[in-house]
Amino acid sequence: QKEVEQDPGPLSVPEGAIVSLNCTYSNSAFQYFMWYRQYSRKGPELLMYTYSSGNKEDGRFTAQVDKSSKYISLFIRDSQPSDSATYLCAMRTGRRALTFGSGTRLQVQP
Amino acid sequence: DADVTQTPRNRITKTGKRIMLECSQTKGHDRMYWYRQDPGLGLQLIYYSFDVKDINKGEISDGYSVSRQAQAKFSLSLESAIPNQTALYFCATSDTPGGWGTGELFFGEGSRLTVL
Numbered sequence: 001q002k003e004v005e006q007d008p009g010p011l012s013v014p015e016g017a018i019v020s021l022n023c024t025y026s027n028s029a030f031q032y033f034m035w036y037r038q039y040s041r042k043g044p045e046l047l048m049y050t051y052s053s054g055n056k057e058d059g060r061f062t063a064q065v066d067k068s069s070k071y072i073s074l075f076i077r078d079s080q081p082s083d084s085a086t087y088l089c090a091m092r093t094g095r096r097a098l099t100f101g102s103g104t105r106l107q108v109q110p
Numbered sequence: 111d112a113d114v115t116q117t118p119r120n121r122i123t124k125t126g127k128r129i130m131l132e133c134s135q136t137k138g139h140d141r142m143y144w145y146r147q148d149p150g151l152g153l154q155l156i157y158y159s160f161d162v163k164d165i166n167k168g169e170i171s172d173g174y175s176v177s178r179q180a181q182a183k184f185s186l187s188l189e190s191a192i193p194n195q196t197a198l199y200f201c202a203t204s205d206t207p208g209g210w211g212t213g214e215l216f217f218g219e220g221s222r223l224t225v226l
Contacts, residue, residue, distance in 0.1 A: 008150060034214075043114070043200050043217025044153070088152060097143075097168065098215070102152040 003027050006089055006101030015110050019076040023089035023101045026070065030091040030099075033065050035074045038086045038103065047087070048074065079108045113137045114218035116201050122224045129188040131221045133201030142184040143202040143215065144168075144176060153200065159184055191225040198222050 006023045013019055021035075032051055036044035048063040050056045050072075056063045062075040072091070076083055089101040114135045123129055133142065144156040155168030157176040165178055173195060177185045188195055199222075202215040 004152075006152070036215075041219070043202070043219050044215070045217065046214045049214065090153075097155050097158065098153075100152040100154075102150050 001026065002102075003099050004089060004091060004101040007104055008102055010105040010107055012107045012109060013079055015079060015081060015108055017079050017108070019079050019083070019106060019108075021074040021076075021087050021089075021104050021106070023072050023091075024070055025072070025091060025099075027091075027093070027099075028067070028070065029093040032092050033063070033072050034090045034098070035061075035063055036088045036090055036100075038088060040085075044088055076106075079106075081108050081110045084108050112219065114201055114203055114216055116199075116218035116221045118221060119219065120222045122226065123191055124226050125192055127191050127225075129191050129223065131186045131199055131201075131223070133184045133186070133218060135182050135201075135203045135216075137203050137205065137216060138181075139203035139205040139216070140181065141204045142178065143204070144174075144184070144186045145200045145202060145217075146170065147198040147200060147220070156186065156199075188223075191223075193225045196223060196225045 004025045035048040037047045038044040050063045053065045053067045060077045064073045084107050086103040086105045088103040090098045092098045117132045140161050143158045145153045154170045159165045159178045175187045198220050201218045
């Protein structure tokens with residue numbers, strides 16, 4: 001079993017929809033949680049970073065971490081065609097490199 | 111120009127050939143990484159280097175080697191390429207004093223390698 005599970009999608013939504021992207025994990029030692037966004041033919045770029053449990057908001061994006069359920073989410077409000085990309089969750093303990101999810105491909109239809 | 115530059119961007123080669131993927135960066139970061147991306151598997155760490163004299167194996171280093179020629183250059187070699195090394199390879203950098211920090215990595219645009 002992978003340490004980090006992520007539904008590969010594709011997830012197709014109409015413009016303006018609220019998008020929910022999720023990851024589950026098995027290692028309770030993970031403390032740092034990130035979301036990376038990867039456009040086609042590009043490298044990933046950091047979108048959101050959260051330490052431990054709780055919520056973090058940045059514009060249309062909200063990251064949530066529920067350590068008791070080993071579950072993290074990324075919400076995108078008022079989704080735009082420019083949000084079409086692959087979203088990778090990533091997480092780590094204090095002493096190890098990042099462990100990435102396999103990524104969810106999102107398509108926002110105009 | 112890109113801060114993290116990978117060459118070549120695309121390469122097709124045959125089984126048994128030696129291949130080198132090169133990475134150079136202008137971000138001034140000490141830490142450099144090589145990842146492999148496969149459909150359904152996400153990004154897997156091959157090797158990482160915290161400075162020129164510090165090179166470490168990642169989770170899938172078998173069949174690969176690296177060279178850190180300078181702070182700005184980190185090369186990945188496949189000594190004898192095999193078809194299951196067909197993948198998208200990414201170089202990344204980070205600038206995190208002490209420990210792994212926030213985990214922000216700055217990626218190149220990738221090198222697509224096909225081994226026939």
